[in-house]
Amino acid sequence: MRHKGISCSALGCIAGLTTALAVARAHAQPVDPFDPDAAGGPVPPAVPTTPGAASTTSPPKQGAGEGELTPEELAEIERATGADAGTLRDAGRGGGLGDSGSGKAPLPVPVPAGAAAFLPDISVVLGAALAAFSTEEPLQAGGHDPSSSGFNLQQVELSLGKSVDPYFRFDANLVFTLEGVEVEEAYATTLDLPAKLQLRAGQLLTRFGRINATHPHGWDFADQPFFWSKVWGSDGNRGLGAELSVLLPLPWYVEILGSTTEAAGEGTARSFYGAEDLGVRSPIDFENLLAVKQFFDLSHDWSLLFGVSAANGPNPSGRHSRTDVFGTDLYLKYRPITRQSFTVVSLQSEWMLRRRQVPDDVLVDVGGYAQLFYRFEQRWGAALRYEYATATQNRSGARVVDPLDPSHAADRHRASAALTFWPTEFSRIRLQGSADVPRWLERPTWAGFLQLETVTGSHGAHAF
Amino acid sequence: MIQKLFVALTVALAALLAPALARAEVKVVTTVPTLASLAKAIGGSKIKVVSLSLPTQDPHFVDAKPSLALELSQADLLLVVGQGLESGWLPALLTGARNAGIQAGAHGHLDCSGRVRVLDVSQNADRSQGDVHPDGNPHYLFDPRAVGAVAEGIARRLGELDPAEAAFFQARLEKFQSRLGEARAAVEGRLARLRGVPVIGYHKSWPYLADWLGVELVDYVEPKPGIPPTPAHVARLLATARKRNVRAILQESYYPEESSALVAEKSGAALVVLPSGADFEGGQSYFAYLEALTQKLESIRP
Structure with a gap:
């Protein structure tokens, strides 16, 4: 009985709500400030409007009430008018438009269209840093990290992207270093799958968590969190593969994605096959990833992004050995847009748990970071980051020698602070200092970077 | 009992999802709020309009919030200012929106600058001259003459997307243009x-x-x-x-x-x-x- 009572009242609630909404809508209609007939605006007060304009009689309503058209009829109309639509459109661009009054109407200028319109958008990002470390062997393992005292070329990234056809767009990021060139990313993205599905295929950074899929250009610091280098490798988690994602039809943003990528690569899938590529013998010999991302518009000024991710794939320690990585990410951003302000305050934090099966045991470690960013002037921002990772433990909780990082036999902490100056949104100069405390070393390591980054070309828009 | 609860939950979920799935009216998304007000003036109750930015917000630097991609995913018509005004944020949202109908060049994508006489077109634009828009200055909505041209374009495109209401949009456009002519003359006199x-x-x-x-x-x-x-x-x-x-x-x-x-x-x-x-x-x-x-x-x- 109790259950029945609850379900009935729930139904009643919905019915009531629907009615209330309908009533509200019906009431809202007569007071439409956007109706050209509505009062207000710069019409001289004494002048009465022309009979035509002042008319309050409704124009013919073909889609309302009993005159409602069936979908078949609508399709018929669309077919019949479709032929004319093209000519209407063409006429709209070429002819003299815009002004019903005086003769000083702005005339449309034909937009020059050439083969250049089809060339990919190209941009080049330069990242270089002057670095100083208090040790000759810094523990900087990120591929783009400044990693030795002196000048470091972090990367020259060439980005290309454009629509391929109505169904795909193509994006690539080619990274040039002093050692050579690598195809960091090169993938196609579908534009026209049904049911809000989207497929990406090619060489791609996986969307595990928040920072992994981003590029150094989008980071608040000059180097990547050390646990990311430890779990995924120097270049972050990426590989040849495919990703399918879907936007759920809910009132808030919920995206679910799954991807399958190569499990091999010392710098890209380190906790899976990594450097020991045992090949693909079955579908589970890939890295498979599942992630859910949710976004909440808390207000105009506050936003929250929250995600959970899990990846599973083979590791080379045994015939059926698997590795799991679980992660959670949070990004809280305050950026006032309801008044004049350049302020941005954001809190970003990600944590991962890695679990590797090895013969007769399981190795577990945890790590992550939390960072606070504050843009206090139009061109200035400051950021603080704390990172932590545990030593590797076995099933019984004892510290063990990690086969991938035998020297990392204890916890590691690192704190960094960065001050960034943006001359424009196309360049930035960053000063960063950090204190690294790997407990297996006797002394902490100090580091200082002075980084310069420039962006030339039509750099693509950034994701949130 | 549990079955009834399950039924009730299903109904509740369906009621929640229904508004998101229903596509009774043309949904128009605009990058800036003035375009939203123009669209609403033409479309009235036949359309639903959402603006991706606020008038208090610099339209060059809008955060590409995922919630905006969600709006775009449900849009039938996207109205943009163009001339590179939105190039720092809109492309990422457009890809994320998974909506082929509003991609650049698609019928549900109207670049309103295509209908106005664009000023400040630069033959040799260079960023050493600042953040310039080589295709021309995008701030044309401050000119009511351009607004009239844009309104006409909106009405035409709305009519193409919803031919059953084309006459309605045309009638609203005519009223809008006539009122705009009067308003413009009044302002020109006062200023x-x-x-x-x-x-x-x-x-x-x-x-x-x-x-x-x-x-x-x-x-x-x-x-x-x-x-x-x-x-x-x-x-x-x-x-x-x-x-x-x-x-x-x-x-x-x-x-x-x-x-x-x-x-x-x-x-x-x-x-x-x-x-x-x-x-x-x-x-x-x-x-x-x-x-x-x-x-x-x-x-x-x-």
């Missing part, structure tokens, strides 16, 4: 004394307004588009303001006022902070916005 009056702009947002009202744009508070004022530039600007007897400094509300206020105070010019667009969320129609703009401009003493 006729501004013709030839020297003014300074903060950003290069005012060439269309200057072209329409005949005010003379002497200089900008930004040394180059997108570059904040330096002390040396402000000093030069003050000298210019005094020498040319500049009467007003025009800026949008989303730019900082310190430098402009200083020049205004020391030169005797008026600091005129104009709303960058109609407050669509607050129910402000284009005509109410034009009136607000006019009242601000009326405070300028020639």
Whole structure:
């Protein structure tokens, strides 16, 4: 009985709500400030409007009430008018438009269209840093990290992207270093799958968590969190593969994605096959990833992004050995847009748990970071980051020698602070200092970077 | 019991999902709020309109929030200002929206700049000259003549997307244009004394307004588009303001006022902070916005 009572009242609630909404809508209609007939605006007060304009009689309503058209009829109309639509459109661009009054109407200028319109958008990002470390062997393992005292070329990234056809767009990021060139990313993205599905295929950074899929250009610091280098490798988690994602039809943003990528690569899938590529013998010999991302518009000024991710794939320690990585990410951003302000305050934090099966045991470690960013002037921002990772433990909780990082036999902490100056949104100069405390070393390591980054070309828009 | 609960939950979920799935009216998404007010004036109750940005927000730097991608994923028509105004944020949202119907070039994508005479087209644009828009200045919505052309384009495209309501949109457009003609004449009369009056702009947002009202744009508070004022530039600007007897400094509300206020105070010019667009969320129609703009401009003493 109790259950029945609850379900009935729930139904009643919905019915009531629907009615209330309908009533509200019906009431809202007569007071439409956007109706050209509505009062207000710069019409001289004494002048009465022309009979035509002042008319309050409704124009013919073909889609309302009993005159409602069936979908078949609508399709018929669309077919019949479709032929004319093209000519209407063409006429709209070429002819003299815009002004019903005086003769000083702005005339449309034909937009020059050439083969250049089809060339990919190209941009080049330069990242270089002057670095100083208090040790000759810094523990900087990120591929783009400044990693030795002196000048470091972090990367020259060439980005290309454009629509391929109505169904795909193509994006690539080619990274040039002093050692050579690598195809960091090169993938196609579908534009026209049904049911809000989207497929990406090619060489791609996986969307595990928040920072992994981003590029150094989008980071608040000059180097990547050390646990990311430890779990995924120097270049972050990426590989040849495919990703399918879907936007759920809910009132808030919920995206679910799954991807399958190569499990091999010392710098890209380190906790899976990594450097020991045992090949693909079955579908589970890939890295498979599942992630859910949710976004909440808390207000105009506050936003929250929250995600959970899990990846599973083979590791080379045994015939059926698997590795799991679980992660959670949070990004809280305050950026006032309801008044004049350049302020941005954001809190970003990600944590991962890695679990590797090895013969007769399981190795577990945890790590992550939390960072606070504050843009206090139009061109200035400051950021603080704390990172932590545990030593590797076995099933019984004892510290063990990690086969991938035998020297990392204890916890590691690192704190960094960065001050960034943006001359424009196309360049930035960053000063960063950090204190690294790997407990297996006797002394902490100090580091200082002075980084310069420039962006030339039509750099693509950034994701949130 | 559990079965009934399950049924109730299913019904509740269906009720929640239904509004998201229903596509009764044309859903229009605009990048800036003035376009939203224009679309609503034409579409009335036959369309649902959402603006991706607020009038208090700099449309060059909108955060590509995933919630905006969600709006775009449900859109039938996207209205953009174009001329590169949205290139820093819209492309990422468009890809994320998974909506082929509103991609650039698609029928549900209307670049409103295609219907206006674009000013400041640069043959040899270079970013050493600041954040310039090589295809032309995107701030044309400050000119009611351009607004009329844009409204016509919106009505036409709405009619193509929803042919059953084409007559309705056309009738609303005609009323809108007739009212716009009157409003424009009224404003031109009230602001006729501004013709030839020297003014300074903060950003290069005012060439269309200057072209329409005949005010003379002497200089900008930004040394180059997108570059904040330096002390040396402000000093030069003050000298210019005094020498040319500049009467007003025009800026949008989303730019900082310190430098402009200083020049205004020391030169005797008026600091005129104009709303960058109609407050669509607050129910402000284009005509109410034009009136607000006019009242601000009326405070300028020639």
